Amino acid sequence: MLPRLFQVRRVQPETYDTFTLELEPEDGSLLVFRPGQFNMLYLFGVGEVAISVSGEPERPSPLTHTLRAVGAVTRGLCSLKPGDVVGVRGPFGNSWPLGEAEGHDVVLVAGGIGLAPLRPALYHLLAHRGRYGRIVLLCGARSPKDLLFRRELEKWRGRFDLEVTATVDYAA
Known part of the structure; x- marks a missing residue:
């Protein structure tokens, strides 16, 4: 190709x-x-x-x-x-089997750059919110300066239908 x-x-x-x-x-x-x-x-x-x-x-x-x-x-x-x-x-590559999760809770866990490939899955879940139960995003990084998509994380935290937890190894 x-x-x-x-x-x-x-x-x-x-x-x-x-x-x-x-x-x-x-x-x-x-x-x-x-x-x-x-x-x-x-x-x-x-x-x-x-x-x-x-x-x-x-x-x-x-x-x-x-x-x-x-x-x-x-x-x-x-x-x-x-x-x-x-x-x-x-x-x-294959896609995430999001269709199989319909009607169920979904937990996404990512560390560091690993949040980037999960982001399309989260976008899909939110675009089709009524098809899923609870949606939980847990993401981590070494430090606050290493957290990806910080503005988006704050926006997602403000949603009533999505639970977002960000954690870091070193606070300073």
Whole structure:
């Protein structure tokens, strides 16, 4: 599968080393995905890396990925600017079996960057709130500065139909 060309729309810093990329397809054709799937992001001249989709499945545009700058490719991707172009192959992988959870309580547990691949599942659960029982999100990080999606966590905490608990290993 050849990579499709996507233009960087926005690069959002989440923490000191983690960024969310919002991508738009150059050909205008949306890339539809299911919660839990990933794409291969190709940085021309550097390489390719597998990154989970972290956006809303019901709103596939922009295509959203959250990544930590830990290697040559991810550092390069995190340094992109709006208008830059990347290659995208996918989606790949199985989705979370959210249909099997209908009528039941759902607990999502994530640590650090692990919240990014669960975010589409949470978006789906909230978009179809009436199909599920209690929804509980427990997320952790090393320190407060390492918590992903802090503004969104606060927004989610304000919902009456979602329980959110964030914990850190070191408070300072």
